[in-house]
Amino acid sequence: MTLNRRDFIKAAGAAAAAGALYGCAGGARASGNVVVIGGGFGGATAAKYIRMWSDGGIDVTLVERNPSFVSCPISNLVLAGEKTIADVTTGYDGLKTHGVRVVQGDAVAVDPVKRTVRLASGQELSYDRLVVSPGIDFMWESVPGLTPVLSDSRILHSWKAGPQTVALRKQLEDMKDGGVYAIAIPKAPYRCPPGPYERACMVAGYFKAKKPKSKVLILDANEDVVSKKGLFMKAWKDLYNGMVEYRPNHVITGLDANAMTLKFEFSDAVKADVLNIIPGQMAGGIAKAAGLITANNRWCGVDWRTMESVAHKNVHVLGDSTLSAPAMPKSGHMTTQHAKIAAGAIVALMSGEQAPDPMVIANTCYSFVAANSVVHVASVHAYDAKDKTFKTIPGSGGLSAAANELEATYAMAWARNIWADALG
Amino acid sequence: MKYRKIALAVSLLGLAGAASADNHALSRNMASACASCHGTNGHSIGGLYPLAGMPKDEMIRKVKDFRSGATPATVMHQLSKGYTDQQIEMIANFYAAQK
Numbered sequence: 249m250t251l252n253r254r255d256f257i258k259a260a261g262a263a264a265a266a267g268a269l270y271g272c273a274g275g276a277r278a279s280g281n282v283v284v285i286g287g288g289f290g291g292a293t294a295a296k297y298i299r300m301w302s303d304g305g306i307d308v309t310l311v312e313r314n315p316s317f318v319s320c321p322i323s324n325l326v327l328a329g330e331k332t333i334a335d336v337t338t339g340y341d342g343l344k345t346h347g348v349r350v351v352q353g354d355a356v357a358v359d360p361v362k363r364t365v366r367l368a369s370g371q372e373l374s375y376d377r378l379v380v381s382p383g384i385d386f387m388w389e390s391v392p393g394l395t396p397v398l399s400d401s402r403i404l405h406s407w408k409a410g411p412q413t414v415a416l417r418k419q420l421e422d423m424k425d426g427g428v429y430a431i432a433i434p435k436a437p438y439r440c441p442p443g444p445y446e447r448a449c450m451v452a453g454y455f456k457a458k459k460p461k462s463k464v465l466i467l468d469a470n471e472d473v474v475s476k477k478g479l480f481m482k483a484w485k486d487l488y489n490g491m492v493e494y495r496p497n498h499v500i501t502g503l504d505a506n507a508m509t510l511k512f513e514f515s516d517a518v519k520a521d522v523l524n525i526i527p528g529q530m531a532g533g534i535a536k537a538a539g540l541i542t543a544n545n546r547w548c549g550v551d552w553r554t555m556e557s558v559a560h561k562n563v564h565v566l567g568d569s570t571l572s573a574p575a576m577p578k579s580g581h582m583t584t585q586h587a588k589i590a591a592g593a594i595v596a597l598m599s600g601e602q603a604p605d606p607m608v609i610a611n612t613c614y615s616f617v618a619a620n621s622v623v624h625v626a627s628v629h630a631y632d633a634k635d636k637t638f639k640t641i642p643g644s645g646g647l648s649a650a651a652n653e654l655e656a657t658y659a660m661a662w663a664r665n666i667w668a669d670a671l672g
Numbered sequence: 673m674k675y676r677k678i679a680l681a682v683s684l685l686g687l688a689g690a691a692s693a694d695n696h697a698l699s700r701n702m703a704s705a706c707a708s709c710h711g712t713n714g715h716s717i718g719g720l721y722p723l724a725g726m727p728k729d730e731m732i733r734k735v736k737d738f739r740s741g742a743t744p745a746t747v748m749h750q751l752s753k754g755y756t757d758q759q760i761e762m763i764a765n766f767y768a769a770q771k
Contacts, residue, residue: 296705300712301697573746584708592701607701608759610751612709626747628754644754655746661719666708668717 278302278599280376283348283365285355285534287312289319290381290566290583292670293344297591298379299346306598309349309373311365314410316340317671320440321580321614322663323409327417328450330619336409336663342672358538360560377594380540380548381566381583383408384439387546390528391432393503399527403505405645407439419522420451425459427521431459432500432510434528439568439578441475442625444468444526446615449480452488453618458542464491467498467510467518475577476615476625476647483617483651500525531569540565548569552631552638553606554593555586558664564590573638576629577611584670585609606631609638614659623648702759703766714767724770733766 282298284291288311295310316339325331340350354368358378365373374487386405388394399405406416420429429451430516448466456461458646473480473494484492502511509519517624530546540557542549548565549558552573567583576582586609591601612626627645629638648655703714706723710716714723723731737743739752755763 274684296712301700401757581708588701588704592697592704604695604698604701607698608755610708610754612747612751624747626750628751630754641754642674644750644752646750652746657692658720658746662709665711665717665720669707669712672712672717 262341276599276601278305278595280598281307281374282309282377282379282594282598283373283375284308284310284379284381285365286348286381286383286532286566287314287340287343288381288383288567288583289580289666289670290383290587291379292317292340293584293587293656294379294381294564294591294594295343295348296346296670297588298594299348301591301595302598304347306595307349309351310340310343311351311355311367311373313352313354314338315352317667318407318409318413319580319663319667320407320443321666322660323406323413324443324450325616326409326413327406327420327447327555327621327639328454329417329421330450333410333414335415338667338671340671342668356537358534358560358563360538360563363562371519376562376598378563379533379587379590380538380563380565380569381518381587382534382569384529384531384568384578385536387528387530390434391503391525393505394525394527395433398505399413399525403503403523403525405526406524407443407529408587416522416524418670420454423459423462423521427459428463428465428519429455429522430465430510430518430520431522432498432523432525433466433470433474434526435469435499435577436474437572438526438529440613441577441579442480442613442615445473445476445480446617447490447613448492449483449617450619452484452492453518455491458486460491462491463493464488465518465520466492466494467495467500467512468496469499471496475613476623479623479647479651480615480617483621483623487618487621502664529568531565535565535569538563540569543571552589552636554597554603554661555590556593564594566590574628575627575640576638577613577627579611579613581613581666582609582611584666585611587670606638608641612662614655614662616656616659617651620653620656621651622653622659623651624659625657649658699762703763706763706767713770715770723767726767727765728761728764728768731767732760735760735764738755 284295319336357366404416406412452464541547555564566586568578632639710723716722731742
């Protein structure tokens with residue numbers, strides 16, 4: 249005997265009444281209308297999973313300013329010439345096959361009372377629940393002398409993958425052998441804790457092969473390497489000895505773009521041929537416009553059981569924009585986990601049920617120290633009801649024992665699978 | 673006929689809830705954490721092990737062997753230590769039911 253879907257829903261409805269006797273969740277079908285702002289790891293995953301878990305019952309509209317998704321993870325390999333930008337780019341057609349309506353546009357305002365989102369085009373979208381996953385924006389005042397125009401033309405950040413990734417690759421290609429590439433790292437917290445150190449490795453790998461007289465200078469505002477310290481230090485010593493130099497406690501006090509010089513409070517000024525300045529970061533612009541920033545004028549506080557904003561009801565915030573729980577990295581992988589917490593909660597709430605208990609979430613971040621050599625950091629996080637936040641589980645998680653080739657294969661497999669899970 | 677359908681649906685819900693006396697949604701949500709690497713609903717697109725359709729007992733044994741160190745791993749020995757036996761069983765239930 250086969251049940252068609254309608255029969256099953258009817259039967260499940262009756263079963264739900266019966267199930268109440270057992271304390272089971274009901275089978276009511278979710279319905280309503282969700283708008284998702286941001287088509288990165290978080291927004292894309294949320295849009296897909298809300299469609300999937302509501303069995304198509306919830307209408308989902310995704311607003312994204314870019315025509316396609318460009319992955320920050322693996323983009324450092326583009327800088328090294330090991331991958332092309334096309335290799336890290338995925339379109340939104342996969343989401344459309346799940347019934348997600350994709351609108352290319354820029355969300356500029358949210359009215360949490362009327363429950364509407366306004367786009368730069370003037371278009372208004374109404375929602376029952378809103379997901380805000382805008383990633384990060386830069387705090388330009390964190391680097392005196394740096395402007396958005398300068399940062400988009402000569403002194404690149406390349407901390408949002410896309411045209412800036414291609415442009416930085418071009419600067420590295422154009423640099424003379426014997427030149428200096430300097431990467432300036434902001435104080436934590438910032439997006440992708442190991443990312444800057446991976447980038448230093450990948451640029452050094454390119455120099456080692458093509459421009460061996462050149463130098464990589466890491467100017468870190470933090471007092472020490474923020475992530476995978478031992479593994480990165482070992483790579484700089486073993487693979488790039490004399491080429492990579494690490495300097496901690498380098499908080500920028502001034503930039504002279506014409507002289508290509510950075511000034512610091514307590515250290516000598518640095519002149520470089522390619523200056524890659526990653527400014528300090530905060531929640532993406534729409535989070536501020538929507539009044540979702542609740543901590544240090546930078547980050548969005550959430551109820552971790554549902555990812556719902558502590559500032560506005562019916563608005564869920566994901567990913568790098570959130571005020572991170574203890575030891576929770578701002579990573580693409582973690583953002584997809586946020587998206588699944590939110591999707592589970594939203595589908596339950598829009599079915600007239602209570603949000604389920606929070607799931608256990610995990611994070612794995614791979615970093616390339618060379619084109620064929622990778623290290624990882626992994627962690628598992630569970631909700632602590634007493635302290636109302638996620639905490640890492642003692643004894644779980646950890647680092648690679650050493651850089652290895654097997655994980656280079658896994659890192660690419662991870663990338664292809666997480667892109668497909670988010671967008672496919 | 674109608675009652676047979678209801679009986680089937682009741683038994684389906686019953687199966688999903690049996691392991692943990694909890695609901696299907698939590699099992700599904702828990703399992704989705706694995707999908708970032710192992711593919712949506714366990715359908716890996718390659719390079720990492722697919723979980724869809726893996727018999728429940730096999731998955732429980734594999735994860736526990738990672739946890740104990742009996743099976744060497746690059747990451748799974750670290751991730752598996754973050755899950756209780758009951759949570760592993762919930763996840764195994766979900767993936768065993770995926771076609």
